[in-house]
Amino acid sequence: HSLRIHLTLRSFIILGFPGLPPQYYGHVSAILFLVYLTIIVGNISILxxxxxxxxLQKPTYLVFCHLAFNDLTFGTVTLPKIISKYWFGDSIISFSGCFTQMFFVHYLGVATSFILLVMALDRFVAICLPLRYPVLITNNIISALCGVAWLIPLPLMLTTIFQALDLLYCKSNVIAQCYCDHISIMSQACGNDVKNAQVVGLCIAMFCLLLPLAFIIFSYASIIVVILKISTSAGRRRTLSTCTPQIFITGLFYLPRCFVYVASTVGFSFSLDTRIVLILLYSLLPAAVNPTIYCFKTQDIKQTLVKKFTTTKIGLKTAPT
Known part of the structure; x- marks a missing residue:
């Protein structure tokens, strides 16, 4: 019976927010559409x-570009389907479509983690080893490191996907989430291999999150030690300002995830709606907010924007009527 369901299952239903009254569907779809628009405009503008x-074609800003492309892709993979559910009542996603979405959701999340590691390495060398920075951190080296950051998650995520595809699905086909992810899909699987797949998925997730996080914490701790040794307060502020965008972006990615994981570990339970909202927030908020951090916390980008804006205004004023 389980095998028959597994073979005939052709689609999943995206549940979204289960406690949301129908009269708010339009409002939610409009908010999600505005979030998606913000992600598109912000990240394409940065690129x-x-x-x-x-x-601006320096190592630091090349890392920003990789992160912006990642954020843009993540928003495009996750948001259109949930928007169409609440806007057009289209909550069905095909079996292959759901697994494809799951692959990209986790692949892009892991890639972000390793790109943030590269970002931390860039700042670590710039502040802790400033004399060696021009040699150790070049555009080519940063591009190669970011390439590795995109490459590392590939075999890990393919392992997770193929392991999930090999399972039987004999429960419901309802995905209790706004997009297909590993936990939601595993909750619909059955058989003796499900626990093994869940453990492997958890181990991969912990490796991909905690390994980069350990280096990131070491990097920024070392940076803070160096900054505290600077004799003048102006020098400390100036040095700290060169890595504040990276600290904000890293915190925005890791802190909400750590909060949810720690809360679950100590036994604090969330309702299904609250859990879905939290996951959606920590998944999409960085993608929407990061471009603003790049613009207002990075002096070079801010000056470039001001120059472009001023040139445009002067051009409009002097244009013949």
Missing amino acids: SIVFSEKS
Whole structure:
């Protein structure tokens, strides 16, 4: 019976927010659409600014570009389906579509973790080993490191996906989430191999989150020690300002995840709706907010934007009528 269901299952139903009254569907879809629009405009703007300005084509900003592309892709993979559910009542996603979405959700999350590691390495060398920075951190080296950050998750996520595809699905086909993820899909599987798949998935997730996090904590702790040794307060502020965007971005990615994991570990339980909202927030908020952090916390990008805005205004004023 289980095998027959597994073979005939052709789609899943995205539940979204189970406690949401129907009269709010339009409002939720509009909010999610605005979030998606913010992600698209913000991250495409960052990519355009860096690639169009030769002065910004430095290692630090190349890492920002990789992160912006990741955020843009993540929003595109996750948001259109949940928007169409609440806007058009289309909550069905195909079996292959759900597994494809699950792959990209976790692949992009792991890639973000390793890109943040590269970002921390860039700042660590810049502040702790400033004389060696021009040699150790070049555009080519950063591009290679970011390439590795994109490559590492690939075999890990393929292992997770193929292991999940090999399971039987004999429960319901309802995904209690706004998009397909490993936990939601595993909750619909049955058989003796499910526990093994869950353990492997958890081990991979912990490895991909905690290994980069350990290096990131070491890097920023070392940076803080160096900053505290600077004799003048102006020098300390100036040095700290060179890594505040990276600290904000890293905190925005890791802190909410750590809160949810720690809360679950100590026995604090969330309702299904609360859990879904928290996961959606810590998944999508960084993608929407990161471009603002790049612009207002990074002096070079801010100056480039001001220059472009001023040039545009002057051009409009002097244009013939």
